[in-house]
Amino acid sequence: MFTGLYVKHSEENALSDKQPKAPAPQAKRNGPDLEDGALHQMVLTSLDDDLAQDIVTINLEGKSALADHMVIASGTSSRHVKSLADHVVQAMKKKYGVVALGSEGTDVAEWVLVDFDSVVLHVMQPPIREFYDLERLWERRIRGLEDSGEA
Numbered sequence: 001m002f003t004g005l006y007v008k009h010s011e012e013n014a015l016s017d018k019q020p021k022a023p024a025p026q027a028k029r030n031g032p033d034l035e036d037g038a039l040h041q042m043v044l045t046s047l048d049d050d051l052a053q054d055i056v057t058i059n060l061e062g063k064s065a066l067a068d069h070m071v072i073a074s075g076t077s078s079r080h081v082k083s084l085a086d087h088v089v090q091a092m093k094k095k096y097g098v099v100a101l102g103s104e105g106t107d108v109a110e111w112v113l114v115d116f117d118s119v120v121l122h123v124m125q126p127p128i129r130e131f132y133d134l135e136r137l138w139e140r141r142i143r144g145l146e147d148s149g150e151a
Contacts, residue, residue, distance in 0.1 A: 040069045040119050042096060046088045047073050052123065058138045068118040072134055074126050078109035084123045085112040092116065 040057065047055050052073035061068040075081035085106065092098040098116060105112040110128045114121040122134060 037068075039092075039096075039098060039116060040071070042092060042098075043071055043088055043116065043119050043121055046091045047071070047084060047123075050084050050087050052084050053126075054129075056135060058135065058142075060138075063142050067115075067120040070120050070122065070134070070138065072122045072124070072129070074129055075123055076125075078125065081112055081123050081125055082106055082109035085109075085114050085121065088121060089114060 044055065044057070052075065055071065055073045058070040058072070059068075060066060060070055073084065075084050085103065089100045089103065092100065101115040101117055103112065103114040109125075111122065111124045111132075114123075124132075
């Protein structure tokens, strides 16, 4: 349905060798020098370790100044959503020295957004995710850019 615009991650393929190789190293604005795409893989690994559900990546590289990757994942409850976001933030800081630029929504934890500069993470409860349908929203935006020749 959204072929080429996002990648749905599952336990079988989340971190397999079948994932596209990252481009040449490039200096990042947040944390230590990381290869392009390495921060994205770290976020995916942390989410997978904490049993996030329906992990999806939307590739925004060259399509938006917002970030290179948008990662969307679901948690089973408000406690799980908050825990997923908190663990990603803690893991990035402890293991890799990468500090989140900001986060929103941890108080209610229906939808938590964490900004890692080149990766923006959305962790949501399933009803909230279904209602806002970010995958469809961005699919339409990206298709619109491609149709207009801006991408």
